[in-house]
Amino acid sequence: xxxxxxxxxxxxxxxxxxxxxxxxxxxxxxxxxxxxxxxxxxxxxxxxxxxxxxxxxxxxxxxxxxxxxxxxxxxxxxxxxxxxxxxxxxxxxxxxxxxxxxxxxxxxxxxxxxxxxxxxxxxxxxxxxxxxxxxxxxxxxxxxxxxxxxxx
Amino acid sequence: xxxxxxxxxxxxxxxxxxxxxxxxxxxxxxxxxxxxxxxxxxxxxxxxxxxxxxxxxxxxxxxxxxxxxxxxxxxxxxxxxxxxxxxxxxxxxxxxxxxxxxxxxxxxxxxxxxxxxxxxxxxxxxxxxxxxxxxxxxxxxxxxxxxxxxxxxxxxxxxxxxxxxxxxxxxxxxxxxxxxxxxxxxxxxxxxxxxxxxxxxxxxxxxxxxxxxxxxxxxxxxxxxxxxxxxxxxxxxxxxxxxxxxxxxxxxxxxxxxxxxxxxxxxxxxxxxxxxxxxxxxxxxxxxxxxxxxxxxxxxxxxxxxxxxxxxxxxxxxxxxxxxxxxxxxxxxxxxxxxxxxxxxxxxxxxxxxxxxxxxxxxxxxxxxxxxxxxxxxxxxxxxxxxxxxxxxxxxxxxxxxxxxxxxxxxxxxxxxxxxxxxxxxxxxxxxxxxxxxxxxxxxxxxxxxxxxxxxxxxxxxxxxxxxxxxxxxxxxxx
Numbered sequence: 001x002x003x004x005x006x007x008x009x010x011x012x013x014x015x016x017x018x019x020x021x022x023x024x025x026x027x028x029x030x031x032x033x034x035x036x037x038x039x040x041x042x043x044x045x046x047x048x049x050x051x052x053x054x055x056x057x058x059x060x061x062x063x064x065x066x067x068x069x070x071x072x073x074x075x076x077x078x079x080x081x082x083x084x085x086x087x088x089x090x091x092x093x094x095x096x097x098x099x100x101x102x103x104x105x106x107x108x109x110x111x112x113x114x115x116x117x118x119x120x121x122x123x124x125x126x127x128x129x130x131x132x133x134x135x136x137x138x139x140x141x142x143x144x145x146x147x148x149x150x151x152x
Numbered sequence: 153x154x155x156x157x158x159x160x161x162x163x164x165x166x167x168x169x170x171x172x173x174x175x176x177x178x179x180x181x182x183x184x185x186x187x188x189x190x191x192x193x194x195x196x197x198x199x200x201x202x203x204x205x206x207x208x209x210x211x212x213x214x215x216x217x218x219x220x221x222x223x224x225x226x227x228x229x230x231x232x233x234x235x236x237x238x239x240x241x242x243x244x245x246x247x248x249x250x251x252x253x254x255x256x257x258x259x260x261x262x263x264x265x266x267x268x269x270x271x272x273x274x275x276x277x278x279x280x281x282x283x284x285x286x287x288x289x290x291x292x293x294x295x296x297x298x299x300x301x302x303x304x305x306x307x308x309x310x311x312x313x314x315x316x317x318x319x320x321x322x323x324x325x326x327x328x329x330x331x332x333x334x335x336x337x338x339x340x341x342x343x344x345x346x347x348x349x350x351x352x353x354x355x356x357x358x359x360x361x362x363x364x365x366x367x368x369x370x371x372x373x374x375x376x377x378x379x380x381x382x383x384x385x386x387x388x389x390x391x392x393x394x395x396x397x398x399x400x401x402x403x404x405x406x407x408x409x410x411x412x413x414x415x416x417x418x419x420x421x422x423x424x425x426x427x428x429x430x431x432x433x434x435x436x437x438x439x440x441x442x443x444x445x446x447x448x449x450x451x452x453x454x455x456x457x458x459x460x461x462x463x464x465x466x467x468x469x470x471x472x473x474x475x476x477x478x479x480x481x482x483x484x485x486x487x488x489x490x491x492x493x494x495x496x497x498x499x500x501x502x503x504x505x506x507x508x509x510x511x512x513x514x515x516x517x518x519x520x521x522x523x524x525x526x527x528x529x530x531x532x533x534x535x536x537x538x539x540x541x542x543x544x545x546x547x548x549x550x551x552x553x554x555x556x557x558x559x560x561x562x563x564x565x566x567x568x569x570x571x572x573x574x575x576x577x578x579x580x581x582x583x584x585x586x587x588x589x590x591x592x593x594x595x596x597x598x599x600x601x602x603x604x605x606x607x608x609x610x611x612x613x614x615x616x617x618x619x620x621x622x623x624x625x626x627x628x629x630x631x
Binding site for chain 2: 050051053054079080112117120121122131132135140142145149151
């Protein structure tokens with residue numbers, strides 16, 4: 001009887017952890033109500049780096065990126081957004097889009113500009129990075145599960 | 153190579169077959185001996201299939217060096233860069249190691265010419281052999297040199313991974329070193345003690361579901377000729393194998409055993425991390441713990457340099473010899489030699505202190521090191537997905553135009569197709585990091601299970617170390 005009870009308690013705790021994991025996975029993260037804005041970024045692209053390399057906007061913002069290549073031809077495409085532009089040295093290329101996908105997205109150079117070209121990367125953050133938060137919370141649950149198994 | 157593996161034959165010590173037999177009992181689940189399948193057996197028994205694959209790999213290796221030396225200097229248009237650092241590196245981390253352990257070593261072309269010279273023939277040893285056949289110095293045994301080699305590659309990674317000439321010279325250097333060492337030292341000294349990829353494959357081979365083991369230790373005990381040991385290019389005695397870190401899966405022991413007493417087993421993932429009682433594997437050593445920590449530190453550093461948005465860090469890593477590169481190098485070495493080992497030692501020390509254990513810290517660190525392996529393996533897989541997948545279109549392109557000279561041999565030179573990874577890649581990376589963390593916490597839990605103290609005290613600080621590493625990787629990869 002005691003064994004059955006402890007097993008039930010044990011299962012019950014696991015069930016709680018699994019429920020929490022599902023909550024972390026599927027519970028919508030509250031979004032601060034913000035009015036959408038027009039955002040303009042002037043990005044200087046030189047060999048292997050964008051400046052600024054980290055952009056942060058709110059979901060729904062109308063974003064314009066002005067890409068200025070300072071040395072050789074550079075490009076810019078954003079993962080998750082079907083967008084691309086190319087800037088010749090000294091010229092400005094313009095890219096406008098609505099930031100309708102939330103999360104953290106890498107943008108990359110699309111024109112071979114040197115040896116480190118494949119790693120010329122920047123980051124666009126639209127609203128909260130839900131995936132990072134969910135991942136971190138799940139990692140916390142994994143630690144709790146591990147600690148709880150050790151506690152038994 | 154651990155003492156148990158090399159002691160019986162190299163040092164003239166008689167192995168304790170009873171102890172070995174007890175340690176060989178399956179810890180969880182049974183093994184499936186692939187060598188017993190009639191359709192697999194001839195493929196492994198004959199040297200020809202393996203030889204053909206290795207000969208092709210050797211031809212590809214020589215062509216890669218030639219492409220690196222004489223092809224386009226633009227990395228993304230050169231066969232050497234794309235095939236080595238995108239295709240092969242991805243295959244190694246996503247397939248060869250997690251599924252086959254050191255399976256790449258069984259077809260690696262680098263030691264081939266040296267081995268042929270060493271044995272004076274391609275398949276069998278002839279009377280006319282080359283080389284001094286010296287023993288590898290005892291002081292240089294272990295994986296310390298492999299860790300150093302990996303750190304050296306890490307220091308120059310930005311240029312090695314992107315400059316075709318440098319890649320070619322690195323490959324040529326490894327090739328020359330392997331041949332040179334074969335002519336001076338016995339067996340595969342280069343593979344066992346120097347090859348950084350061998351070190352990388354070796355420690356993570358402990359997590360893989362493949363092993364070579366003897367079927368019945370009593371048969372080995374009665375077999376005085378020890379043909380398996382004498383034919384093993386790695387100098388291993390199969391009956392004493394405690395883990396798969398050093399076994400290159402060359403299958404020579406299977407072929408040479410007159411009693412049909414060697415098996416190539418399929419087993420559960422991670423079997424080597426714990427022995428049959430769930431205790432620490434006796435084969436864990438300080439040099440392997442250090443190598444595992446170097447792998448964790450390198451995964452963090454490579455993720456920051458290659459996936460991160462910090463252009464100045466990339467420029468510093470690329471500008472070899474400059475003051476910024478020196479700063480980068482100091483940071484890289486500090487992370488790998490001080491920060492990672494320091495924090496892990498602190499976690500183990502806290503565990504020991506909290507649990508009131510009197511185990512020597514060095515031994516405790518060694519004992520806890522298997523915890524680092526699933527974490528590291530999955531971190532490298534997650535890193536590879538974001539590193540290599542977006543560049544897969546280059547593979548088709550360089551197959552058609554390997555030297556970047558404007559050829560279009562297969563009609564795929566201008567391929568722009570690339571796997572659409574932006575949607576699922578970050579989710580996959582998070583999932584992989586969580587699997588690695590869960591697996592590591594499970595190993596930590598099992599390692600502490602047999603002690604008298606409550607497990608929580610022994611495991612929590614080490615689990616917290618794993619969690620901190622996972623969070624850092626999460627931030628670097630999807631943050």
